[in-house]
Amino acid sequence: MKIMNNSAIEVIGYDKCTGCYGCLNNCPIKGAIEFKKTEEGFYKPFLSEECIQCGYCKEGCPVISKVNGNKKEDLEVYSCWSKDKDIVRNSSSGGIFSELAKEYLDNNGIVFGAKWEDGEIVHCGISKLEELKELQKSKYLQSKIENSYLEAKEYLESGKKVLFVGTPCEIAALNTIVNHENLVTVDVICHGIPSYSAYEKYIRENFNLNIKNVTVDFRNKDNGWENFNLTFKNKDQIIIKNNHRQDLWFRGFLTDTYLNKPCYNCEFRTLPRFADITLGDFWGVPAEVKNSEGTSVVTINSKKGKELFENIKSSLEVKEVQWETALAGNPCLYNYKMNDSRREGFYKDFSNLTFNELHRKHFPFPNPVVSFIRRGLGFVKRRLLKVLRGA
Numbered sequence: 001m002k003i004m005n006n007s008a009i010e011v012i013g014y015d016k017c018t019g020c021y022g023c024l025n026n027c028p029i030k031g032a033i034e035f036k037k038t039e040e041g042f043y044k045p046f047l048s049e050e051c052i053q054c055g056y057c058k059e060g061c062p063v064i065s066k067v068n069g070n071k072k073e074d075l076e077v078y079s080c081w082s083k084d085k086d087i088v089r090n091s092s093s094g095g096i097f098s099e100l101a102k103e104y105l106d107n108n109g110i111v112f113g114a115k116w117e118d119g120e121i122v123h124c125g126i127s128k129l130e131e132l133k134e135l136q137k138s139k140y141l142q143s144k145i146e147n148s149y150l151e152a153k154e155y156l157e158s159g160k161k162v163l164f165v166g167t168p169c170e171i172a173a174l175n176t177i178v179n180h181e182n183l184v185t186v187d188v189i190c191h192g193i194p195s196y197s198a199y200e201k202y203i204r205e206n207f208n209l210n211i212k213n214v215t216v217d218f219r220n221k222d223n224g225w226e227n228f229n230l231t232f233k234n235k236d237q238i239i240i241k242n243n244h245r246q247d248l249w250f251r252g253f254l255t256d257t258y259l260n261k262p263c264y265n266c267e268f269r270t271l272p273r274f275a276d277i278t279l280g281d282f283w284g285v286p287a288e289v290k291n292s293e294g295t296s297v298v299t300i301n302s303k304k305g306k307e308l309f310e311n312i313k314s315s316l317e318v319k320e321v322q323w324e325t326a327l328a329g330n331p332c333l334y335n336y337k338m339n340d341s342r343r344e345g346f347y348k349d350f351s352n353l354t355f356n357e358l359h360r361k362h363f364p365f366p367n368p369v370v371s372f373i374r375r376g377l378g379f380v381k382r383r384l385l386k387v388l389r390g391a
């Protein structure tokens, strides 16, 4: 007799499913799981008739099986950036990913990361330096992992060294599937992934375009690292360049209006972190360890991570900092819970209102007078803290 409800998705349910593709990579039956976009706009697993309820997918699901061999004692925290100005310009923050990737690509290794394909984001492995550009920069949409964890495993078993970059839940899924001395994992400090449906509606209604033809540079640095723009392109033609504070879609992302459900209470923002190395933007970085073109916060989480970081250190400007200093501007680094109060209303109105109406109703820009007062109070608070610390 078949045991029912034995698959990962049936056990955890769609609200807890991160869409990490771990179950797919651990399922022995071809065609038993298919990933489809939900109405809310996230790729999630759906079972077919082929599923034999064997339950193996539970072992690949990081919500059920947590595999983390790192130790808190190995934690080191740095502010850093690449010495190569072109790399910094073509990266979201300080270009550390590219320096790590170069180390692999120069030595016959493979680098897995996220790139654009047909207007969406997919994971892939690259082996040539010319391909690095496609993986550079953050793409603030869910990356479709497909069989990338298994592909990485195959490369490792064939003797290749592999660097794998992803969100923390993706790295946690990878850990359940591969444990190899030649694998180094890197995760990003993760604010969560926003909905493809919201993105698609924004592009369709505001630019009259099918997302298949659109790519976005989410981190254009023409106005600097902290004041970055979003550049929307139709094929190679720029449609519009919006400052991130003014772009309506980015406003919805930053106000946590349409993130994937588990991102609000993410269980992968932990210590020790799941990856060997963690990369993020060093928001709020102290002036003495800052590069205004782009500063990364890097946490080294394991001995393997430290070894790799030591190998690329000569290409970087590096300053060690306290964990608390990094955490102050990057709450998503550790145990951060987000406010989901806008989400339900947004999805309730989703098909009845235009994107711009949804924006005005659910995530409007703050009143400029209130913002001015808030900024003023923040300034006074910072000054007071400085005086008190100096006292």
Ligand SMILES: Cc1cc2nc3c(=O)[nH]c(=O)nc-3n(C[C@H](O)[C@H](O)[C@H](O)COP(=O)(O)OP(=O)(O)OC[C@H]3O[C@@H](n4cnc5c(N)ncnc54)[C@H](O)[C@@H]3O)c2cc1C
Residues within 6 Å of the ligand: 090, 091, 092, 093, 094, 095, 096, 097, 098, 112, 113, 114, 115, 121, 135, 136, 137, 138, 139, 140, 141, 142, 143, 165, 166, 167, 188, 189, 190, 191, 192, 193, 279, 280, 281, 282, 283, 296, 297, 330, 332
């Ligand atoms: C969805 C998302 C949310 C983030 N949220 C925060 C945050 O709240 N705070 C913070 O400090 N930093 C956040 N980051 C990380 C930050 O934006 C930079 O990616 C990081 O600082 C690395 O920058 P870099 O200059 O070293 O390299 P970059 O060249 O910018 O490297 C980016 C790396 O991330 C990978 N990547 C890009 N998009 C995706 C994706 N959708 N899924 C998986 N991997 C991807 C690329 O393959 C590449 O390896 C987030 C990144 C992503 C992808």
Ligand code: SF4
Residues within 6 Å of the ligand: 006, 007, 008, 026, 027, 028, 029, 032, 033, 047, 050, 051, 052, 053, 054, 055, 056, 057, 058
């Ligand atoms: S066949 Fe087994 S591993 Fe695959 S989805 Fe069904 S229960 Fe999960």
Ligand code: SF4
Residues within 6 Å of the ligand: 008, 009, 012, 016, 017, 018, 019, 020, 021, 022, 023, 024, 044, 045, 060, 061, 062, 063, 173
């Ligand atoms: S492995 Fe990932 S995609 Fe599959 S059920 Fe678990 S959380 Fe969802």
Ligand code: SF4
Residues within 6 Å of the ligand: 018, 167, 168, 169, 170, 190, 191, 192, 193, 260, 262, 263, 264, 266, 267, 268, 269
């Ligand atoms: S916030 Fe957590 S659950 Fe959401 S994408 Fe990032 S790591 Fe995954």
